[in-house]
Amino acid sequence: MKLLAVTACPTGIAHTYMAAEKLAQAADALGVDIKVETQGSIGAENVLSDNDVRYADGVIIAADKDVDRSRFVGKRVLAVGVAEGIRHPERLIEQVQSAPVHGAAGAADGGSGSGAAEPVGTGGGAGRERSVAYKALMNGVSYMIPFVVVGGLLIAISLALGGHATPEGYAIPEGSFWESVFKIGEIGFQLMVPILSGYIAYAIADRPALVPGMIGGWIANTGALYDSEAGAGFIGAIVTGFLAGYLVLWIKKVKVPKFAQPIMPIIVIPIVATSALGLFFIYVIGKPIAWVFEHLTGWLSGMTGTSAILLGAILGLMIAFDMGGPVNKTAFLFGAGLIATGNQTVMGMCAAAIPVMPLGQGLATLIRRKLYSEQERETGMAALFMGFFGISEGAIPFAAARPAQVIPANMLGGAVAGALAGLAGVKDAVPHGGPIVAVLGAVGGVPMFFLAIAAGTVVTAITTNALISIKERGAGRAPAMSPVPVPAGVPVAAMAEPVLAGMGAGGARTPAPAVPAAPVAVPAAEAGPGNETEAEPEAGAEPEAGAEPEAEVLSGYLTGQTVKVRLDAHEKDAAIREMAAMLATTGRVADPEELVRAAFAREEQGTTGLGEEIAIPHAKTDAVTAPVVGFARSTEGVEWGSLDGTKARLIFMITVPEAAAGDEHLRILAMLSRKLMDADFRERLMDAPDEPAVMRVLAEIQ
Numbered sequence: 001m002k003l004l005a006v007t008a009c010p011t012g013i014a015h016t017y018m019a020a021e022k023l024a025q026a027a028d029a030l031g032v033d034i035k036v037e038t039q040g041s042i043g044a045e046n047v048l049s050d051n052d053v054r055y056a057d058g059v060i061i062a063a064d065k066d067v068d069r070s071r072f073v074g075k076r077v078l079a080v081g082v083a084e085g086i087r088h089p090e091r092l093i094e095q096v097q098s099a100p101v102h103g104a105a106g107a108a109d110g111g112s113g114s115g116a117a118e119p120v121g122t123g124g125g126a127g128r129e130r131s132v133a134y135k136a137l138m139n140g141v142s143y144m145i146p147f148v149v150v151g152g153l154l155i156a157i158s159l160a161l162g163g164h165a166t167p168e169g170y171a172i173p174e175g176s177f178w179e180s181v182f183k184i185g186e187i188g189f190q191l192m193v194p195i196l197s198g199y200i201a202y203a204i205a206d207r208p209a210l211v212p213g214m215i216g217g218w219i220a221n222t223g224a225l226y227d228s229e230a231g232a233g234f235i236g237a238i239v240t241g242f243l244a245g246y247l248v249l250w251i252k253k254v255k256v257p258k259f260a261q262p263i264m265p266i267i268v269i270p271i272v273a274t275s276a277l278g279l280f281f282i283y284v285i286g287k288p289i290a291w292v293f294e295h296l297t298g299w300l301s302g303m304t305g306t307s308a309i310l311l312g313a314i315l316g317l318m319i320a321f322d323m324g325g326p327v328n329k330t331a332f333l334f335g336a337g338l339i340a341t342g343n344q345t346v347m348g349m350c351a352a353a354i355p356v357m358p359l360g361q362g363l364a365t366l367i368r369r370k371l372y373s374e375q376e377r378e379t380g381m382a383a384l385f386m387g388f389f390g391i392s393e394g395a396i397p398f399a400a401a402r403p404a405q406v407i408p409a410n411m412l413g414g415a416v417a418g419a420l421a422g423l424a425g426v427k428d429a430v431p432h433g434g435p436i437v438a439v440l441g442a443v444g445g446v447p448m449f450f451l452a453i454a455a456g457t458v459v460t461a462i463t464t465n466a467l468i469s470i471k472e473r474g475a476g477r478a479p480a481m482s483p484v485p486v487p488a489g490v491p492v493a494a495m496a497e498p499v500l501a502g503m504g505a506g507g508a509r510t511p512a513p514a515v516p517a518a519p520v521a522v523p524a525a526e527a528g529p530g531n532e533t534e535a536e537p538e539a540g541a542e543p544e545a546g547a548e549p550e551a552e553v554l555s556g557y558l559t560g561q562t563v564k565v566r567l568d569a570h571e572k573d574a575a576i577r578e579m580a581a582m583l584a585t586t587g588r589v590a591d592p593e594e595l596v597r598a599a600f601a602r603e604e605q606g607t608t609g610l611g612e613e614i615a616i617p618h619a620k621t622d623a624v625t626a627p628v629v630g631f632a633r634s635t636e637g638v639e640w641g642s643l644d645g646t647k648a649r650l651i652f653m654i655t656v657p658e659a660a661a662g663d664e665h666l667r668i669l670a671m672l673s674r675k676l677m678d679a680d681f682r683e684r685l686m687d688a689p690d691e692p693a694v695m696r697v698l699a700e701i702q
Contacts, residue, residue: 151188226286360460390434
């Protein structure tokens with residue numbers, strides 16, 4: 001039997017290569033011929049050719065990201081998560097023999113590899129693929145974020161440097177330089193919603209769905225097309241994105257004559273899908289949106305004589321719900337319209353609620369950084385800036401990515417801010433919100449205005465993090481421990497560490513005898529009877545005559561000085577700190593604490609516990625001046641959140657500078673991941689009695 005496989009994970013680093021190695025090992029043991037394509041961060045390797053596919057009996061896709069399946073038409077295809085490729089490779093080889101055949105209809109969705117049109121076998125449990133809907137939504141959000149950030153920051157900067165408060169709102173003089181900057185920012189915001197919709201559709205049905213998705217998103221955001229004073233905003237864009245994607249998938253299934261097939265994806269499908277979706281939204285979906293807008297306005301008008309606290313809470317809920325959508329716009333225009341009648345308190349409630357969403361989401365990323373990816377934290381900083389200027393759209397990327405957690409938190413915070421502003425009788429003389437209007441003197445009751453914003457922001461941030469934590473149970477980690485102290489007067493490069501082989505200041509390596517792990521290293525100057533230490537050689541010194549030369553491991557980035565046969569730490573955070581301190585002894589770590597923070601940040605994106613009692617924490621940071629790799633063993637094991645539930649006993653730490661963080665970093669990880677799938681290699685690594693023996697085993701990594 002001849003099989004093919006494709007492995008891939010979102011980061012394209014360790015799991016991709018571990019799954020490939022495990023599948024190859026299992027196939028070899030079962031006498032099956034297999035070729036595995038890896039789609040890692042350094043690009044696709046061992047790529048499957050047309051001939052490979054032609055003669056294959058089945059295809060295993062072990063991936064947590066989209067993989068193009070159109071090339072596998074007519075072949076049995078088994079699709080599972082990458083974890084299943086690591087944990088149960090033998091089972092996958094058995095299951096693929098009875099997996100469904102990937103047909104032409106299924107291939108129609110294959111540009112993105114979603115597989116939505118055809119059921120494909122899954123491994124079940126933790127190895128099941130992410131849903132098509134989840135992947136599509138994340139694809140749209142990732143493309144939308146730059147438009148939100150660029151558009152929002154340009155608008156904020158132009159308002160800050162060129163704007164002033166007027167009775168009609170916060171305005172920029174016509175014909176001024178800052179008006180041009182403002183308009184450029186507006187274009188970014190106008191494109192934001194179509195981009196979200198278009199790339200959701202693209203992830204579902206590939207290029208033919210991009211145009212209908214984007215045009216559908218534009219229609220959703222343009223209320224004038226369906227007689228509404230406000231568009232459907234980002235929620236409407238999510239709806240049109242999914243409608244466009246699945247509509248295109250359905251059209252692709254229609255059998256057409258062979259002569260028409262070439263023009264289907266570039267002419268027929270985009271035109272038919274765009275026209276159908278656009279008209280459907282205008283005449284079917286748009287009318288209810290306009291009805292909601294009209295009736296909400298009437299309902300609010302009837303509440304003007306009720307409790308100010310209740311009205312403020314309701315306006316805050318509406319402002320925070322869809323951030324630019326019909327509900328938000330209804331509340332905003334209601335408050336703005338009452339300014340002309342002399343009632344400025346309703347706009348004061350709205351103005352307090354408007355900045356709460358971006359400020360709250362930005363604060364959430366600062367309070368619990370471990371819950372957010374690096375991109376989300378950067379977006380959070382931009383959201384804080386936008387929130388100050390009353391640009392509520394700064395929170396849209398968070399709401400689109402986690403609607404079930406973020407939207408309720410936003411609404412709760414908005415309600416708190418609006419209610420407090422109503423209670424205090426805060427007034428706003430201009431139809432705009434955020435701290436900026438108070439700074440420019442348009443707000444009455446400034447102290448309570450800021451208190452309302454602060455309270456709403458804190459409530460939003462705390463609620464968001466609480467809901468995310470509930471959803472992702474077990475994702476939190478123990479509080480960071482104190483760093484390993486450096487002895488006074490001892491430079492980092494020379495800091496002694498137990499059970500380390502020495503390396504001189506000039507980088508010349510000298511072997512060191514095995515030393516028990518418990519004693520604390522003693523500076524050479526204090527060496528004496530009972531305190532024997534091996535003196536550091538002068539810079540450039542050669543190893544002693546007769547000494548066994550140290551094997552070069554991982555291009556020389558791992559040395560005897562960065563090997564520890566007994567790790568003292570029993571928890572993940574402590575283990576990372578202990579290994580960072582060990583790497584600091586090489587002189588290649590300029591800022592040990594920053595290195596620790598970078599390693600923690602990588603763990604927040606997903607555990608580096610790879611199963612099989614292995615963990616490979618790694619970091620890209622300018623806290624190191626050159627690539628350096630460390631290895632440590634834990635006798636009892638450290639809980640690392642590994643895929644298979646095992647504790648990590650073999651722990652590698654890889655650190656590289658940002659400037660050198662490309663292929664070299666990934667190459668080291670790939671080499672390690674493949675070799676560590678060899679059970680005999682792991683056993684010999686665990687049994688090695690001392691550092692020199694460990695180095696000899698590690699030298700096998702090529």
